[in-house]
Amino acid sequence: MPKIFKFSQFTQFSLRDLIVTAGPMTVLVIALCYVAYRLVDPSPPKQVTLATGQENGAYEEFGKKYAAALGKFGIKVTLVPSMGSQENLQRLMDPDSGVDIAFVQSGSIEQQAAKDAGLVSLGSLFTEPVWLFYRESKKITQLTQLKGLRVNVGPEGTGVPKLFKTILSVNGLEPSDVKIKQLENTPATVELLEGRIDALVFSSAPDALLIQMLLQTPGIKLFDFTQAEAYSRRFPFLTHVVLPRGIVDLGRDLPPKNYHLIAPTATLVAREDLHPALIDLFVQAAGTIHGGAGWFRKQGEFPNASYTEIPVIPEAEKFYKDGPPFLQRYMSFWLANFFERMWVVIVALGALILPLSRIVPPLYVWKVRSRVYRWYGQLRTVEQAIEDVPPGKRATVYPAQLKRLAEIEERVNQISIPLSFADELYRLRSHINLVRKRILWLCEAKQETQESKEEVKPASA
Structure with a gap:
């Protein structure tokens, strides 16, 4: 013995001496890594709240698609219904509302006000044409003919009342010239079908169930904005879109002609402190959900960084221009996100470890x-x-x-x-x-x- x-x-070799000499530096490097990890915060929260819109609306349908897309990455998306764009904006500007991101219609807020409120846009997702449906017996060809009619524009909290009042004003009408109703979309549709109102206004993607139904309902006509191009020149947040003949039903030739419509765009708006990884996930989901061809868009036309007065976050602009980040093309999202957010720290630590390794x-x-x-x-x-x-x-x-x-x-x-x-x-x-x-x-x-x-x-x- x-x-x-x-x-x-x-x-x-002497393990004890190695620990004594290298131990403090190792502890220092580990501490720096931990501090950097906390500061960079590469791991996003596992839950996010998305404000959508009214029942049976396009926002609600798309909200479900976003929830499914982010659910694949372990992120739970809580959908919060609302009246629409204006209410969503109010919730985003209220830190106590719990809403992190929401659908907002272009033209709903001034650019400076959005900056002051700390809001950022993830880009434009799709056009939301202004659908003015009226009873066929009214034979409306000019907006001035709405004078004295009962028109539903939706409740306060949606983007339609403000937009419709703007449209009326450029046609020489005051809101008091029209008998404005403020029912939600579903009961308003019932009122129109029963003849208790003369017209109703939606601003929604054609995916909404009520839009699909009204386009095929006998006795209900869609107003043709023949001056759509002029509207788009007067208001930068509006675009001129065309509903092609036969797009609803080719066999029945619905609609029977091309309809000209004016359309704001739906945007995703978030608080500027939303975790960057969640922003990346929403942007990528937007590319998948809205990137295909549709009634008013060509393949790959949406999403984009145009048609929004709210500043578009640089990460979204880069994605729409160049596609997914380089690492995400070859790695899982979480691993790529970790390296993308930690690469500066890794380089800095490498620069620190190199001289330490010589000491x-x-x-x-x-x-x-x-x-x-x-x-x-x-x-x-x-x-x-x-x-x-x-x-x-x-x-x-x-x-x-x-x-x-x-x-x-x-x-x-x-x-x-x-x-x-x-x-x-x-x-x-x-x-x-x-x-x-x-x-x-x-x-x-x-x-x-x-x-x-x-x-x-x-x-x-």
Whole structure:
């Protein structure tokens, strides 16, 4: 057992010294990584709240598609119904509402007001034509003919009342010239079919069930905005779109002609503090959900960064221009997101670790050698103690220093040191032996001097 113990004192390297020298730097790097991770925050929350719109509306239908798309990545999307665009804006500007992102119609807010409220756009998703349905008996060909009619524009909180009042104003009509009703879409449709109102106004994608139904209902006509191009020139947030003949039902030739419509666009609007990873997921989902061809769009025309007065976030603009980020084309979303958000930190840590890696080996060597070199101080103390010793004290000092040397040697023999540094240990032991020989030589010289003195005394006597 003693032999094994002594042999175990000599190893290829000293783990203890390695930990002592590299440990603090390792802890520093780990701490920096943790702080950087917290600051960069690469992991998004697992839940997000999306404000949609009215029942049976396009916003509601698209909200379900977004929930399904983000659900594949483990993100739960809570859908919150609302009256529409204006109410969604109010919720976004209220931090206590719990709404993180919402559908908002273009033209609903001024650009400066959006900036002041800390709102950002993820881009335009699809056009929302203004659908003015009326009873066929009214024969409306000009908007001025709405004067005195009962027209439903939807409840406050939607984007339609504000938009419709703007349209009336450019046609020389005041809101008081029309008997405005503010029912929700579904009960308003019932009222129109029952004849209790004369017309109703929607602003929605054609995917909405009520739009599909009204386009095919006998006795209900769609107003043709023959001046649509003029509207789009007057109001930048409006576009001129055409509902092609036969698009609803080719067999029945519905509609029987091309209809010109004016259309704001639906946008995704979020708070500027929404986690960037969630923004990436919503933008990518938008590309999948709205990127195909439709009644009013060509393949790949939407989503885009146009038709919105709210500043579009740079990540969304880059996606619409160049497609998914490079890493996301070859890695899973979460792994790519981690590297994309942490690459600056990784480079910075690499720049820190490189010089540290050059410092650690010399520190390790110094730490190991210091266990040997510190005994040279003790050895030097012994040498100083035997220098210029008065003759009367030599008999006491020399033996004491020999004893001290023996203690030092005993302690040195217990030093644990890697084999690659064994020469340092053997050199120390040889130096100890050298000092011992010197003391012994001094002792012999003292003895010879003493004997010489004793011989001289009888001769002189």
